[in-house]
Amino acid sequence: MRRTFASLLLLVSLLSFVSLTTSQDTQKPAASRAAIPAPEDVLGFVPGDDRKLASWKQIVEYFQRLDDSSDRVKFETLGQTSMNKPFVMATISSPANLAKLDEYKQIQAQLADPRKLGAPAVRDKKAAELIARGKTIVLITCGIHSTEVGSYLSSTLIAHRLASSNEPEIQSILDNTIVLLVPSLNPDGVDIVKDWYDKTLNTPFEGTDPPELYHKYTGHDNNRDWYAFTQVETQLTVDKIHNVWHPQIVHDIHQQGAFGSRLFLPPYMAPVEPNVPRQIVEGYTQLGDWMAGEMRAKGFEGITNNSTYDAWSPSRAYSHYHAGVRMLSETASARIASPMTLKFEELRSREGYDPQKESPNFGPVWRGGEWKLRDITNTMTTAAFLLLKHSAEYRVQWLRRFYAIGRDAVRPRRAGELFGFTIEPAATNCSDMLTQILQRGGVEITNLPDGKKFIRMDQPYGAFAKALLEVQKYPNLRDAEGHPIAPYDVTAHTLSLLMNAVVTPVKAPFKPAAPKAVATKPADTKSTALPNPCPAPTSNVPALYRAAMPAYDEGWTRWLFENLSFMYRPLTENELRRGITTFQLGPGVTGKYYTILFPDQPPRNIFEGYRAGMMPNELTGGLGEEGVKQLRAFIVQGGTVVFLNRASEFAIDQLKLPLRNVVGGLPRTDFYVPGSILRLELDTTNPLAAGMPKETIAWAENSPVFEVVENPGGDVPAANVRVVGRYPQDKDPLLSGWLLGGDRIKGKAALVEVTMGKGRVILFGFRPQYRAQSLATYPLLFNALRANP
Ligand SMILES: [Zn+2]
Numbered sequence: 001m002r003r004t005f006a007s008l009l010l011l012v013s014l015l016s017f018v019s020l021t022t023s024q025d026t027q028k029p030a031a032s033r034a035a036i037p038a039p040e041d042v043l044g045f046v047p048g049d050d051r052k053l054a055s056w057k058q059i060v061e062y063f064q065r066l067d068d069s070s071d072r073v074k075f076e077t078l079g080q081t082s083m084n085k086p087f088v089m090a091t092i093s094s095p096a097n098l099a100k101l102d103e104y105k106q107i108q109a110q111l112a113d114p115r116k117l118g119a120p121a122v123r124d125k126k127a128a129e130l131i132a133r134g135k136t137i138v139l140i141t142c143g144i145h146s147t148e149v150g151s152y153l154s155s156t157l158i159a160h161r162l163a164s165s166n167e168p169e170i171q172s173i174l175d176n177t178i179v180l181l182v183p184s185l186n187p188d189g190v191d192i193v194k195d196w197y198d199k200t201l202n203t204p205f206e207g208t209d210p211p212e213l214y215h216k217y218t219g220h221d222n223n224r225d226w227y228a229f230t231q232v233e234t235q236l237t238v239d240k241i242h243n244v245w246h247p248q249i250v251h252d253i254h255q256q257g258a259f260g261s262r263l264f265l266p267p268y269m270a271p272v273e274p275n276v277p278r279q280i281v282e283g284y285t286q287l288g289d290w291m292a293g294e295m296r297a298k299g300f301e302g303i304t305n306n307s308t309y310d311a312w313s314p315s316r317a318y319s320h321y322h323a324g325v326r327m328l329s330e331t332a333s334a335r336i337a338s339p340m341t342l343k344f345e346e347l348r349s350r351e352g353y354d355p356q357k358e359s360p361n362f363g364p365v366w367r368g369g370e371w372k373l374r375d376i377t378n379t380m381t382t383a384a385f386l387l388l389k390h391s392a393e394y395r396v397q398w399l400r401r402f403y404a405i406g407r408d409a410v411r412p413r414r415a416g417e418l419f420g421f422t423i424e425p426a427a428t429n430c431s432d433m434l435t436q437i438l439q440r441g442g443v444e445i446t447n448l449p450d451g452k453k454f455i456r457m458d459q460p461y462g463a464f465a466k467a468l469l470e471v472q473k474y475p476n477l478r479d480a481e482g483h484p485i486a487p488y489d490v491t492a493h494t495l496s497l498l499m500n501a502v503v504t505p506v507k508a509p510f511k512p513a514a515p516k517a518v519a520t521k522p523a524d525t526k527s528t529a530l531p532n533p534c535p536a537p538t539s540n541v542p543a544l545y546r547a548a549m550p551a552y553d554e555g556w557t558r559w560l561f562e563n564l565s566f567m568y569r570p571l572t573e574n575e576l577r578r579g580i581t582t583f584q585l586g587p588g589v590t591g592k593y594y595t596i597l598f599p600d601q602p603p604r605n606i607f608e609g610y611r612a613g614m615m616p617n618e619l620t621g622g623l624g625e626e627g628v629k630q631l632r633a634f635i636v637q638g639g640t641v642v643f644l645n646r647a648s649e650f651a652i653d654q655l656k657l658p659l660r661n662v663v664g665g666l667p668r669t670d671f672y673v674p675g676s677i678l679r680l681e682l683d684t685t686n687p688l689a690a691g692m693p694k695e696t697i698a699w700a701e702n703s704p705v706f707e708v709v710e711n712p713g714g715d716v717p718a719a720n721v722r723v724v725g726r727y728p729q730d731k732d733p734l735l736s737g738w739l740l741g742g743d744r745i746k747g748k749a750a751l752v753e754v755t756m757g758k759g760r761v762i763l764f765g766f767r768p769q770y771r772a773q774s775l776a777t778y779p780l781l782f783n784a785l786r787a788n789p
Helices: 005-025 039-043 056-069 101-112 120-133 150-164 168-176 187-200 219-224 232-245 278-297 373-393 395-410 433-440 462-469 552-563 573-577 603-607 624-636 647-654 775-786
Strands: 073-080 086-092 136-142 177-182 249-256 269-272 325-332 340-342 369-371 418-425 445-447 453-456 501-507 517-519 543-546 569-572 582-586 589-592 595-598 640-644 659-661 674-682 695-701 706-708 721-726 734-736 749-756 759-764
Touching: 039 056, 039 150, 056 073, 056 086, 056 150, 056 187, 073 150, 073 232, 086 150, 086 187, 086 232, 101 120, 101 232, 101 395, 120 395, 136 150, 136 232, 136 373, 136 395, 150 168, 150 177, 150 249, 150 373, 168 177, 168 373, 177 232, 177 373, 219 552, 232 433, 249 373, 278 325, 278 373, 278 395, 325 373, 373 395, 418 462, 433 445, 433 462, 453 462, 543 552, 543 573, 569 573, 573 624, 595 647, 595 775, 603 647, 624 640, 624 749, 624 759, 640 647, 640 775, 647 659, 647 759, 674 749, 695 775, 706 721, 706 749, 759 775
Parallel strands: 136 177, 136 249, 249 325, 543 569, 543 595, 595 640, 640 759
Antiparallel strands: 073 086, 086 177, 340 369, 418 453, 418 501, 445 453, 445 517, 582 589, 659 706, 674 695, 674 721, 674 734, 721 749, 749 759
């Protein structure tokens, strides 16, 4: 097997490191290497070996054995995952530090909230004493995205070196830091990916992504849940790690696509969300620049920063609002655990750099060649130890910065400054998800005598609340050619709009009337995101369409239904293609579907699915012509089919509806809505809008916008279309986020109902249950599913 010169060098240095530590360890029985297992002793291979993945059971066993054999490692199970696997964390530090973990937690709690240090005049002096004694708390999170297999494997290499080495550099890390290591933020996905990888090994499909979501409900969106806290893995991480330890540094280890840079490190590209403290930006810039410089000095190539990844959405960065820097790293992927060879010409530009050209934020150029799992684990472990080295050497600086963020946060607000917000949740909401979110994020809430809630800004996490309660004005960023620069995720996160609460900013000075009680208790771990109104049980059990190609929105919808105990049945692409629209209700009893829901996904994924040769035959072909024929028959015989967002385009094209997507095919310079909250007007006389106000919101994200057209080539006349929701004719449609070309959609339709034969089609030009956050529009979806023709 061919090896690159660089990986040979790394291998040689690794071997010399092993012999060095062995000779040192013989003098230190406390960390006796003989007793401490190497990853290969438990896994049966060296992490990073080609075509070898570990199961979650093996990873847990390895960490358990480290705990058994090393006095530097404390391993614990924090809870159970969505699929009932252990969710775990290792705490790694010197034995002396591990003996005093409660004391260090206390120091962190006081520095995080300087009000706990006493009167303002004495706080700085007390803080200086705590900073002298404290440790840098570093949380390392791996494997949230399970096809990015390098990091959970690297977690064993990182833990092993910390547990077994007596190099001065490691000793310094153990003395000065407390490392909280989460081998995977998504343990379920470890096995989903390994099972598929092993099953397809040595077949034409080796190295493909599994044909199912690698998180039970959210797939890749599990890393978009860091303010809504809907999933148990997010809740465990926030409740049992972040809120207990308040880490100064969170190293979140990811992989990116194979064809860009070999490694991304912070700083992030613009924009930075305005509520992220300037000290956070300084921190990730300083550390990222230093790490990149050290990596380059060690011979690593193809490193970029200040590109591709921005710091806008709190959905990816809990720590940025909780006084800790998020140090994202993104290493280039291979084909899961299989090597690949890339030609230089195949390397592709991403936002902010060109991997074929050296530039101030990219270099030195990587010339292409073989790229394999060992390159990935070497990159990850090198970066992680550099980060830990900085955390240890600049311990005092990290703690001072952490305290400074807290001190700024609790500073009394001056006259004219924003003092806080009052919140009035919609009286008809049957859950208070907004309050639960804020409480879980550490926000203190005062209940006012008039029933409103009050959130003051002068508290440690006031900025977290502010980010979620105010409107986002996403900057109009353009590249050199004038094209809009895409946000890395979405542009809006205004929960007050999504969750239908009236929020009023209050300027200082403000003295709220005597509060009834101060609520500081953390929320229940079980989320109760109930819509307004709560869906009533119904005899009509809708089918939830499930394509062979997994769709995040299908998973979110499933999560929502299960969380609300709303009955549904999955209906697979294969079943629908075969005309199956009934289900087994009980022994010998067959139920019939009246309603089928198509979640948001690209129309092509529905119609074509996996192309032939991409995946095993039984998974290819999509719904195809046969499926469309069956779907049409289901509708004309009296069924209702509901399409969400992009899936609506499939319906317009394939069912030949008398509608046109007025923004279809437009360049971004003409129309662009990359995840924003728009204003929607409803025809409340239509049963689909029952119980809704005349004006509500629409979560628009690469969304179609409808116009009724005559004679589209099908047999449904334009008179069969009823517009239930439309964007306002005379107001700016944008409420929060970013919208280009808003004039084009004024007065156009976003929710329509089309009768067809005895049945009907309902098209949403938005996502009514967006990531389980848009409570305001849940009733529209449930009305569509419930209405029994
Ligand atoms: Zn990732």
